[in-house]
Amino acid sequence: MKRFNDNKKTLGVFVIIFCVAAAALTVDRAKPTFIENTFGFIIVPLQKFSTSAADWFEDKANYFKDIERLKTENSELKEQILLQNAKLSQMEYLKNENNKLTSLLQMDNKYTDFSTVGAKIIAKDPGNWYNNFIIDKGSDDGLMQNMAVLSGEGLVGRIKECGKNYSKVVSVIDDTNSISGQSIRTEDIGYVTGDLSNMGSCKMEYINLDAEIIEGDEIVTSNLSTIFPPGLKIGYVKKVHTDTNGLTKYAQIEPVVDFQHLENVLVINENFSKDYESDLAQQAQ
Amino acid sequence: MRYFLYFISVILNIVLQSTLFEHITLAGIKPNLILVSIVSIACLRDETEGAVYGFFAGFLQDSFFSGYIGSYVFLYTFIGYFCGLLLKSFYRENFILPMGIAAAATFAVNFAYYAMNVLLRGYANAVYFIGRIILPETVYNALLMLIVYNLYLYINKYLEEEEKYKRKVF
Numbered sequence: 001m002k003r004f005n006d007n008k009k010t011l012g013v014f015v016i017i018f019c020v021a022a023a024a025l026t027v028d029r030a031k032p033t034f035i036e037n038t039f040g041f042i043i044v045p046l047q048k049f050s051t052s053a054a055d056w057f058e059d060k061a062n063y064f065k066d067i068e069r070l071k072t073e074n075s076e077l078k079e080q081i082l083l084q085n086a087k088l089s090q091m092e093y094l095k096n097e098n099n100k101l102t103s104l105l106q107m108d109n110k111y112t113d114f115s116t117v118g119a120k121i122i123a124k125d126p127g128n129w130y131n132n133f134i135i136d137k138g139s140d141d142g143l144m145q146n147m148a149v150l151s152g153e154g155l156v157g158r159i160k161e162c163g164k165n166y167s168k169v170v171s172v173i174d175d176t177n178s179i180s181g182q183s184i185r186t187e188d189i190g191y192v193t194g195d196l197s198n199m200g201s202c203k204m205e206y207i208n209l210d211a212e213i214i215e216g217d218e219i220v221t222s223n224l225s226t227i228f229p230p231g232l233k234i235g236y237v238k239k240v241h242t243d244t245n246g247l248t249k250y251a252q253i254e255p256v257v258d259f260q261h262l263e264n265v266l267v268i269n270e271n272f273s274k275d276y277e278s279d280l281a282q283q284a285q
Numbered sequence: 286m287r288y289f290l291y292f293i294s295v296i297l298n299i300v301l302q303s304t305l306f307e308h309i310t311l312a313g314i315k316p317n318l319i320l321v322s323i324v325s326i327a328c329l330r331d332e333t334e335g336a337v338y339g340f341f342a343g344f345l346q347d348s349f350f351s352g353y354i355g356s357y358v359f360l361y362t363f364i365g366y367f368c369g370l371l372l373k374s375f376y377r378e379n380f381i382l383p384m385g386i387a388a389a390a391t392f393a394v395n396f397a398y399y400a401m402n403v404l405l406r407g408y409a410n411a412v413y414f415i416g417r418i419i420l421p422e423t424v425y426n427a428l429l430m431l432i433v434y435n436l437y438l439y440i441n442k443y444l445e446e447e448e449k450y451k452r453k454v455f
Contacts, residue, residue, distance in 0.1 A: 015340070015362050022347075023355030036348050043300060043349065050304040058308070123303035125350050128314050128395075128418050129403060132350060134303070160352075168350075175406065176352065196408055199313055199417070 031145075032163045040138075040163045047123045048136055055263070114229060116150070116266040117141060122166075131174040131194065135265060138165045146227045148268045154233035154256040155179075155221060156265055169265070172234060173202050173255055181234055182222035186212050189222050192234055192253065200259065202235065207249040213240055219253055229268065287444050291326075295342050298322050299349065314418060316425040319346060320394060323365045324387045324430065325437040329377060332369025339365030356401055360394045380434055387430035388423045395419040 026033075032040075119135040137143055139162050149156040149169050157171035170177045173194040181192040181204055188211035190204040207213060217237040223230040235255040242249050302318045309315065319342050327335025343361035347354040368386055375382055399414055408414065 012363075012366075016359065019355040019359040022358065023353045026348075026355070027353040029353075033348075039345060039349055042296065046296070046300045047304050050300055054305055054308055123300075124307050126299065126302040126306075126317070126319065126346055127350070127398075128422055129398065130350075134350075175408075196403065196406075197410060197413060 029161075032161050037164050040166050044122065044134075044136065044166045047134070048120075051120075051122045114268045114270050117143065117269050119149075119167075119265055119267055121263055121265060129196070130176070131171045131259065132160070133169050133171070133262075135167050135169055135267070136165070137267065138163045138167050140164055142269050143167055143267055144269075147270075148228045148232065150232065150266045150268065151257050151262060151264075153258070154235070155228070156257050156259075156262065158227060159267070167267075171259060172257075173200060173259060179228060179234070180222045180225040181219050182224075183211075183213050183217040183219055183237070185217050188213050189224060190251070192219065195252070198252065200255075201238070202253045202255060204237075204251045204253055205243075205248070207240075207251060209242070209247060209249055211249060213237060213249070213251060215239060219251075286447070290440070290444070291338060294322060295338070295345060298342065299345050303350070311425065312421060314421040314425065316429040317391065317422065318429065318433070320361070320364070320391060321387055321426055321430050321433045322437070323361055324368050324390050325383065325434045327365045327368035328372045328383050328386060328434070329437055329441045330369070331373075332366045335365030335369035336362050337365075339363075356398060360397055364390050364394055377438060380431060380438075383434045384427045384430050387434075388427040391423045391426040392419060395422060 117137060119137040121133050122136045123134040125132040135149075143159060143162050145159055145162050147159045149158060155172055157169050157174070157177060159167045160170040161168040171194070172179060172192065175194040175196045178191045178193040180189065182189045188207055190207040192202050192204045195201055195203045204219060215237055219234045219237060221228040221230055221232040221234065233256055235253040238252040238254045240249055240251045298319045302315075306315045306318060323335060323339045323342060326338050339361035340358060343358035344354065346361075347357045351357060368390055371386060372382065396415070396419060399411065399419070403414065404411070
């Protein structure tokens, strides 16, 4: 203890140097290190247990409350099913027609359906500044960095880091993430990032000033994205502003996914970045 | 025994903070159990143990959740050290003072984190973030400190009683 007190300043400087060096070495790493994988083996099972225990208690607490609600919801849903079935048969017809026409035009429809893996969210970021979370599948289940993560409603985010038995997902409402997006109606392109000064929503930046984007437009991932397949739903435009520089516009976007109550996600286990590279190589030849 | 319990508590804090504390958010803000534990231990023991505990807790949190290792290691180590320095002579059973210290530490850590990471990404409206994120967490942490500090106080009393007899050997 006495020795520590004598070397206080040296130790303080050492800690600072350690932090700076660690930050410089680990920023933007592609793979988690051995240390993190070891932590993963200890922490992930505990997190799984803790999350499922919390879910179980919540489930039991809501049991009686849910019965009334479920009854009304059930009758509503039955009505909806009838309507949807009618629509579906119409869709089926349109799909067939579409297939015929696309084959006539010789367009490739390789992005229309992709294989997915289901995963459960086991932990969220401990701080209040970020919107990352951890899912219970990793490279052992065939996942890789930069794979797209979806929920039933739309795009959730992408895998930032892939450990052996866990993956770190950065969501679309996190401001360290940015996606190339476009509006379906007008095909205007912009970058979608999270907005920290408006928590729980994102914004689309660098939209062309002449773009005819308006409130209520649907925003999806664009075909320029090197990570995401095109056409994944991100959200709806809430408001359009002109930037202070007067050269571009930005739009506030309400994401379709309810990030507060997200429990299960789907991961598209195909890496699209590779596809694009091989496409480019083919075009070059 | 003491160090084994520290190890358990670091792991347990990280796990609880990332899973269970999601369910007790108020207006999207959750308290920080890890920071509160560091402040408790620094207050109850001394600056050395606070700093070492903070170092390992920060390392675990950074390596598992942050984009890079470093910022929480730095912040937690120094907050553990300074909280240990501040509270050299006071009655441990007095828990108002630790609550104040926890509030001050939360404010300091979060503001430093904002200055180190968020500000540089172009979010210059500090007042908004203080009102939206930092102050609510400060209040929340001070309340959490009331529970956590008393828990650590109780465990620490038991451990010190046990250690009293072992020390004679040296």
